[in-house]
Amino acid sequence: MLVRGLVVLGRAIREEPRIFAVAVSGSVLFGAMTVASAFVVGAVVGDVVVPAIERGAVGVGGLALAAVALFGISVLRVAGIFGRRLGAGYMQYRLQAAYRRRVTRRYLELPLAWHHRNATGTLLSNANSDVEAAWYPIAPLPFAVGTLVMLVGAVASLFVTDWALALVGLAVFPALFALNVAYSRRMAPRQARAQRLRAEVSGIAHESFDGALVVKTMGREAQETDRFAARAGELRDSLVAVGRLRGVFDPLLETLPSLGTLAVLVVGAIRLRQGEISVAELISVAFLFTVLAFPVRAIGWVLAELPRSVAGWDRVSRVLDATGEMPYGDTTLDVSEPRPASLAFSGVRFGYEPAEAHLPGTEVLGEVSFTVPAGKIVALVGPTGSGKSTIAALAVRLVDPLAGTVCLDGVDVRRLTAASLTGTAALVAQVPFVFDDTVRANVTLDRPGIGDDDVWAALRLAEADGFVAALPEGLDTMVGERGTSLSGGQRQRLTLARALAGRPRLLVLDDATSAVDPRVEAAILAGLRSSAGEAGAPAASILVVAYRRATIALADEVVYLEQGRVVARGPHAELLATVPGYVDLVTAYEQAEVDHTKDETYDEVAPLTSGLEIEVDR
Incomplete structure (x- = not known):
């Protein structure tokens, strides 16, 4: 499922490379400034705050320099957020619009015999909820790619700072990856079933509305209500199952980075007593893990949505790859004079x-x-x-x-x-x-x-x-x-x-x-x-x-x-x-x-x- 999901994301990147590049650039800028802010904060605490406490006086020049540095980093982070969100949203909505048009165009190309085999509600679901599901991970994708760049920079910075703290930090990431793989495997069948039930509920609703005259005149309101309620109940239960699984895994995904931060503080305190690192370095590493906790979740968001994306893509591609179209020829009839045709x-x-x-x-x-x-x-x-x-x-x-x-x-x-x-x-x-x-x-x-x-x-x-x-x-x-x-x-x-x-x-x-x-x-x-x-x-x-x-x-x-x-x-x-x-x-x-x-x-x-x-x- 992970590989298939990455293939779908790769298709999205190939179709919108420029917009994706803008979004990723903004995300990388945000990640770089996040890593930089950790070391600036560490330097401010170690070189400005701690000496000021020891001397009992604040150095105005150092404080002003720290303020300028933090303000500059904040401005660049805001610019990165703007570019990332604008690019990701634009890319997602462009893909959804493009594939809605492709699916609809394919409907028009396919012969009536194909339409006879597919309920109208299913076709509506393919063009709407399935297209949305296929490209739902696009919104957090640039953030996740930028986060990977940020993690590489953070790990390199950790090794430069202290190898022991770097090893502690590295232990968190394999655990996060393993947890997401387990989550994806369990979520995939649940998301596929939910997408299928969405189409069935849409089909029953469309059929009932379309046949309202028959339903009314034959007194079948109660039966149609029960039929719809039964399928809607199945969809509800399916979505509840999805929610329960999220409820189990989301706290775990949130907890791991926090445990990593705690481990870094414990090991860092020991290394500080041993004189292996300074206060500024410990503060920088601890703050880095604190700010990494949220961006790392972006990777989890993408991986969490991959099963839904694959389920939606499978249903959309079933339409796009359908056979039986009736290609037109290249012959034209002479219509220069309005005469009857035989x-x-x-x-x-x-x-x-x-x-x-x-x-x-x-x-x-x-x-x-x-x-x-x-x-x-x-x-x-x-x-x-x-x-x-x-x-x-x-x-x-x-x-x-x-x-x-x-x-x-x-x-x-x-x-x-x-x-x-x-x-x-x-x-x-x-x-x-x-x-x-x-x-x-x-x-x-x-x-x-x-x-x-x-x-x-x-x-x-x-x-x-x-x-x-x-x-x-x-x-x-x-x-x-x-x-x-x-x-x-x-x-x-x-x-x-x-x-x-x-x-x-x-x-x-x-x-x-x-x-x-x-x-x-x-x-x-x-x-x-x-x-x-x-x-x-x-x-x-x-x-x-x-x-x-x-x-x-x-x-x-x-x-x-x-x-x-x-x-x-x-x-x-x-x-x-x-x-x-x-x-x-x-x-x-x-x-x-x-x-x-x-x-x-x-x-x-x-x-x-x-x-x-x-x-x-x-």
Whole structure:
């Protein structure tokens, strides 16, 4: 553990050598002045105070010289403290900030399959508490390095003063080192367990907050509280175990330097009677051990934090060294003219590994082939679990196929640059995500070149301009965390406008309008079709995961899926006439829509009779 901890510290020094040099310089200056102060104090006592007592008079010149020397040493020590603390703090916070960015950037590079295997709470802990733990020893590290320099100087001074006192002093340091090694070995597993439990507690809390609606509506508050309390109790017990171990070792670490000072005084008194040393030398050595007691603790602080640092680094490096990233290519698509893009799936197979997302290693898609011609609307239709959302994710390269190709304008998406891919295709998911920000910020996402006119144009195409204009502050209205001030349909339309504002050439809608009124959905798709090619409007091909019959009928072609395979392709009317499974599914959708419309009609009438106010999204 000690070696691994020193390796982590070595990495920190290599990454911030200049700042570390400043901090260590300040610490060395402080250490040198500490050693110097011991001998100045010894000289003052032996050459000024003792003679003054013997003569009964104080020498003004000697006293003034002593005062100047002590003042000068104090000023230099303050300068050393300032440089040490400023450098150490700056180095620690720079490393923490840098590694938070690296971990977050790595999250963005890793594919969704990796994220499926790791809880959100764990990822939050990696980027926060684990990064902090990894670099926690940086704060006392320069002090400890300066202390080592100071100890070398102190030991050399001891041997110059008296060899017997030097041997007594040297006996303290091996004991301190052995005690710290024993402490590190016992602390390492406790710190590792505490870091793991921190992540688990964070994960449970995040899951409970994220699922607050389910917890409330299902009456699971007590069970969630008990689940959180159990894990929090384990974390408490783990931290108490860490505290108990500190409580045993810290007094020992504090006591050893004091015992060394006492031993020096005893041996020094004997040597003084023997005439081997002077009063000034005894005072210097005793004072040196007194002032060394606190700096020596800095070494103990670093060694004490090494187990926690290693535990944090192991968890951070697990993210940084994770494999499975999807590197982008260097091919760009010609976007000089705003024309629709074509999409082609050719022999695409996709499946999860057995360990991914706790799913069996079965194939999700098998030999899927179809095209979305430029400027056309293609509807994906199929029963639940047939692979529609997976196809949507593959179309915008959230995941890569196990076999086959997905091409935009004839180019494999794996060969495209990130900018070319995101500038060409946009995905609107079924579950909308709205940031706790203004309407404008949610639509633009700080993308350059998107002004208010573009925002309103996108809102109009998404049939969202009406409700946005009615908001208290229009585009400047804060929508709350996850858009809590908006209805489900309004959130979906806002995220659709976000995608449209970027003027994609391929728009992938993964049941992205399921929460809006069927008439509004039809108006959105009709508006996208009729506006294609008009000035200021996105000219996009559309791949839509569809359930409603009216939406399916708007498509130029329907791709019907069953169990991850394309069963039939063609116009809606043709599939109705030739594919029994398709007829059954669409009929079921249609019946569900009729039942839902009846429920909405009842909800609109019910307030008149019951006094309840029910929102129907329009």
